[in-house]
Amino acid sequence: MGKIKVEVCAGTFCTMMGSMDIAAAIDSLGDLEESGIRCDLDVIMVPCLENCEAGALSPVVRINGETFFRAETETVMAKLLELAKNCPDSTDNNTQEQAGH
Numbered sequence: 103m104g105k106i107k108v109e110v111c112a113g114t115f116c117t118m119m120g121s122m123d124i125a126a127a128i129d130s131l132g133d134l135e136e137s138g139i140r141c142d143l144d145v146i147m148v149p150c151l152e153n154c155e156a157g158a159l160s161p162v163v164r165i166n167g168e169t170f171f172r173a174e175t176e177t178v179m180a181k182l183l184e185l186a187k188n189c190p191d192s193t194d195n196n197t198q199e200q201a202g203h
């Protein structure tokens with residue numbers, strides 16, 4: 103099954119600017135499979151991504167490596183649903199570099 107990796111900044115500035123509201127909205131999606139979408143949603147809260155310019159660009163959300171500045175719930179949800187419909191393969195190019203053999 104493919105996977106969408108979502109990193110929501112839980113740093114101070116992003117939290118003040120509503121990143122937790124975005125995280126809650128993502129949570130409300132529930133199980134994507136119930137909607138007939140076979141895609142694994144991996145949502146993690148991360149510390150300051152260090153590109154918020156002291157909150158000027160907060161909240162920051164990263165989806166499969168694509169960074170959204172001044173992220174809005176509607177934008178994030180639309181992106182997630184768009185990606186979920188064409189679920190990226192879990193071996194996408196955003197996967198951390200793995201040791202070869």
Ligand code: FES
Pocket residue numbers: 111112113114115116117149150151152153154155157160161162
């Ligand atoms: S506090 Fe979120 S990117 Fe800095």
